[in-house]
Amino acid sequence: MQKHDPQLLLQHSPILRHDKTTPGVMLDVLLALSPVTIASIWLFGLSAIVVLAACISGAALTEYFFTPTSKRRRILLDGSGLTTGLLLGLTLPPALPAWMAFLGGVVAIGLGKIIWGGLGSNLFNPALVGRAFLLATFPNAMTTWVEPAGSFWNLPSSTLSLPFTLDELDAVSGATPLGLMKFEQQGTPFLELFLGNTAGSLGETSGLLLILGAAYLLLRGDMDWRIPVGILLTAMLFSGALSLVDPTVYPTPLFSVFSGGLLLGALFMATDPVTSPSTPTGAWLFAIGIGVLVILIRVFGGLPEGVMYAILLMNAASPLIERFTQPRVFGYDREDSS
Amino acid sequence: MNLPNPFSFLERGFSHGVHPPHLKSQTEDRQIQRMPFVAEYVMPLNQHLGVPSKAVVEAGQSVQRGELIAEPGGFVSVALHSPVTGRVKAIADFRAADGNFSTGIQIEADNYSTQAIDANxxxxxxxxxxxxxxxxxxxxxxxxxxxxxxxxxxxxxxxxxxxxxxxxxxxxxxxxxxxxxxxxxxxxxxxxxxxxxxxxxxxxxxxxxxxxxxxxxxxxxxxxxxxxxxxxxxxxxxxxxxxxxxxxxxxxxxxxxxxxxxxxxxxxxxxxxxxxxxxxxxxxxxxAMPLIERVITLSGPGVTYPANLIVPLGTPIREVLAFCGGLREETREVVMGGPMMGRPVSSLDAPVVKGSSGILAMTEAGLLQKKEYPCIRCGRCVEVCPYFLNPARLARLSRVRRYEEMKGYHVMDCVECGCCTYSCPSAIPIVQLIRTGKDHLRRIKEPG
CATH class of the missing domain: 3.40.50.11540 (NADH-ubiquinone oxidoreductase 51kDa subunit)
Structure with a gap:
């Protein structure tokens, strides 16, 4: 027998824990976004690196300076600021001036997350709050798109312009498939949409890589499959019905899904657990709402793209949806468990 | 990676729940062994749920193995029997596994007895x-x-x-x-x-x-x-x-x-x-053998020789561990029961009781301490709760002491299985917070 008893902990059961951690979830999201990120650098060159880095540093610095000193080290390690910065960057036009991207990162974390009370307390998706701010503040720069450059050393002069100096963007501008569709009723071949060789935001162009990343998240159990499936099915059904009415004006379902930011939004933005309902029925309602709003805005609104506003609107409805979709408790009839 | 079994719908089960590692290989092939008698035993009078038993023996009295030493204290109560032939040493307060003192009958074993049961x-x-x-x-x-x-x-x-x-x-x-x-x-x-x-x-x-x-x-x-x-x-x-x-x-x-x-x-x-x-x-x-012994599993990374043992009730945990080669140095926690619902043992002098199904010795590696993060509302706890409760919400209410509101979310239906805490990536002690709320609600229900 031992000479002395070991000092025993009194940790309460369950003492077994699943090995998944919150920083682990964030790391999975970053890994899932890496193919798209690499593709955006491949397509848009150096300017993509500059814009993404500006967003991430804006997000990380804000997170760092607006956190109590004692928690600073930990807050950066949890990886959620990094994820927000990268997601924001991927929704921006490649030729956006870097200082704007940086400001977007600051707003995303500052107004999108910190003032709500930090990780887990925010109502709206922080990356989309940042993007909405940029779109409202710099509408010109945020809607100037360039065709993929095909050269790594591509760096439009606008990217590095000094703050508040730029009025005109001098990049070779191209129209996004959605813009072409909306304003000129001109389609884009499906294969180009699928592989991503079109004008658009950094991360929204390649459907294939976005789906690959999402598949990884699903396998790791980090994503509620109901949300992307619900959004994409609703969008396809809705736009399918419209294109049956008049195929010359309204886009086909496949075009609707693979153009613009719908895939990026449905797979990586709407699935943000903090801002979506955690009940299964709630997730379906949330997804259907986004799908309907996206097509409504795209087809009947003044803008070519509506994913951002659709998700932000449904974010606002999410707590209410969750409240009314609490599951039936075991051993109760459906009526008396609500 | 723990992939879900795609054919599980063919098996009989229930909805939700978790799949922790089985960890049974240490002992599942080991035959049940009988643990030898030790010098002293303590039979707590409240080792069952309900009213404590009433002692019917006095200090100094000789008792036979299997002899009645305490009667039921009411309808929701049972009798206690001596786990060993020997002499009642004292009826006093002894340390229980949870750290509290409770009244028990201490019995000194007779070294020369055959420990056979008379009436069989x-x-x-x-x-x-x-x-x-x-x-x-x-x-x-x-x-x-x-x-x-x-x-x-x-x-x-x-x-x-x-x-x-x-x-x-x-x-x-x-x-x-x-x-x-x-x-x-x-x-x-x-x-x-x-x-x-x-x-x-x-x-x-x-x-x-x-x-x-x-x-x-x-x-x-x-x-x-x-x-x-x-x-x-x-x-x-x-x-x-x-x-x-x-x-x-x-x-x-x-x-x-x-x-x-x-x-x-x-x-x-x-x-x-x-x-x-x-x-x-x-x-x-x-x-004609009353409940005086039971089979328990001794396992976990901190036990030198894991085993399945027949242990007389009242045997100090320390003696059971010693029989299995003692605790390894790196043991950090001893648990009575299973790792999901068991209770931490605060004193190795506490006895094995009727409800003890196992004694586990956990080391640092087995405990897997995770750092706590804010709730990211991922919904994993909602997905695993076998009672379809919303554990994250209950935990949030418990944190801010809104216990009354927890009732509306069916906190009293929770069986404290711990699936929520097990699966939480942010390492929030969800079931522990729920227990706090339940304890509070029970206390205000009973006047005084």
Whole structure:
């Protein structure tokens, strides 16, 4: 027998824990976004690196300076600021001036997350709050798109312009498939949409890589499959019905899904657990709402793209949806468990 | 990576729940051994749920192994018997596993006794009326041995107007590490069948089902081979999932019925008993041996020689650990029961009691301490809760002490299985916060 008893902990059961951690979830999201990120650098060159880095540093610095000193080290390690910065960057036009991207990162974390009370307390998706701010503040720069450059050393002069100096963007501008569709009723071949060789935001162009990343998240159990499936099915059904009415004006379902930011939004933005309902029925309602709003805005609104506003609107409805979709408790009839 | 089993819908189970690692390989192949007698024993008077027993012996008195030392203190209470032949040393307050003191009977073993039980005449159970049978169970000191230690005879007391149609034997053993029920089903299958038949006949049930998780194929095979002919008994293999052994989950898995909230299994005409309890009942009627010993699993990375042991009740945990080679230096926590629902042991002097199914010694590596992060509302706890509660919301309310509001979210239906805490990536102590809320609500309900 031992000479002395070991000092025993009194940790309460369950003492077994699943090995998944919150920083682990964030790391999975970053890994899932890496193919798209690499593709955006491949397509848009150096300017993509500059814009993404500006967003991430804006997000990380804000997170760092607006956190109590004692928690600073930990807050950066949890990886959620990094994820927000990268997601924001991927929704921006490649030729956006870097200082704007940086400001977007600051707003995303500052107004999108910190003032709500930090990780887990925010109502709206922080990356989309940042993007909405940029779109409202710099509408010109945020809607100037360039065709993929095909050269790594591509760096439009606008990217590095000094703050508040730029009025005109001098990049070779191209129209996004959605813009072409909306304003000129001109389609884009499906294969180009699928592989991503079109004008658009950094991360929204390649459907294939976005789906690959999402598949990884699903396998790791980090994503509620109901949300992307619900959004994409609703969008396809809705736009399918419209294109049956008049195929010359309204886009086909496949075009609707693979153009613009719908895939990026449905797979990586709407699935943000903090801002979506955690009940299964709630997730379906949330997804259907986004799908309907996206097509409504795209087809009947003044803008070519509506994913951002659709998700932000449904974010606002999410707590209410969750409240009314609490599951039936075991051993109760459906009526008396609500 | 723990991929879900795509064919699990073919197996009998319930919705939600988690799949912790089984961790049973250390002991599942080890035969049950009898632990030798030690110098001193302590029998706490409140080792079952309900009213404490009343001591009927005095300090200095000699007692025989199996002799009555405390009577039931009321209806929801059972008798206690001496686990050893010897002398009552004291009736005083002794340290229990949870760190509190509680009254117990300390017995010093007689070094020269053979420790044989005097009266081992079988009891003629067939001629007993149901009431007499229930009284015998209370006299034998038998409680539910799966962990709750609820007096068995109370479960067998069926109010007029209702009846039991199905007897369900719980051999799920869904807690990781534990193998005591597994070994008992393999080594004492005949006693198990005989005990089940006694209960079935006395309750007037139509049939018996023994539910066993599929990760115990040997137990299922042996039980099927030794199935007694002429008895309405079936073996039902169950999906491997925690908490399969929770009474209401087991009923859902076997009969597909939900026990209404706040009601008991008897409201769906089922009576559920643990494997160990059934074997204890067989031992009492066949060998007149009251509940004075039980099988426990000693396991975990901190135990030198893991084992399945027959341990006399009242044996200090320290002695059981010493018999298995003592604790390893790196042991950080000792747990009584399974790792999901067991209780931390605060003193190694505390005794093994009727509800102890295992003693686990955990090391740093086995404990896997995670750093706590804010809730990211990922919904994992909602997805695993077998009662379909919203654990994250309950935890949030408990943190800000809004206990009354927790009632509206059915906190009292929580069975504290711990699936939520197990699966939380932010390492929030969800079930612990829920327990706080439940304790608070119970305290304000009882005046004073």
């Amino acid at each position: 005449e079988p009891i003629d159970w067939q001629s007993l009326s149901t009431e007499a049978f229930i009284a015998e169970i209370q006299k034998a000191g038998i409680v539910g041995m799966g962990g709750a230690a609820f007096p068995a005879h109370v479960k067998f007391s069926i109010p007029d107007g209702s009846r039991i149609r199905h007897l369900l034997i719980n051999g799920a053993e869904c807690e990781p590490y534990l193998t005591n029920d597994h070994r008992l089903m393999m080594e004492n299958s005949d006693e198990l069948f005989r005990g089940a038949e006694i209960i079935r006949q006395k309750l007037g049930a139509e049939d018996t089902v023994i539910g066993v998780e599929l990760n115990k194929p040997l137990a299922i095979q042996i039980l099927r081979q030794r199935l007694p002919s002429g008895q309405p008994v079936r073996i039902v293999p169950l999906e491997v999932k925690y908490p399969q052994g929770a009474e209401k989950m087991l009923i859902k898995a076997v009969y597909g019925r939900e026990v209404p909230a706040g009601r008991l299994p008897r409201d769906v005409q089922v009576n559920v008993n643990n494997v160990s309890t059934v074997v204890a009942i067989a031992n009492y009627f066949e060998k």
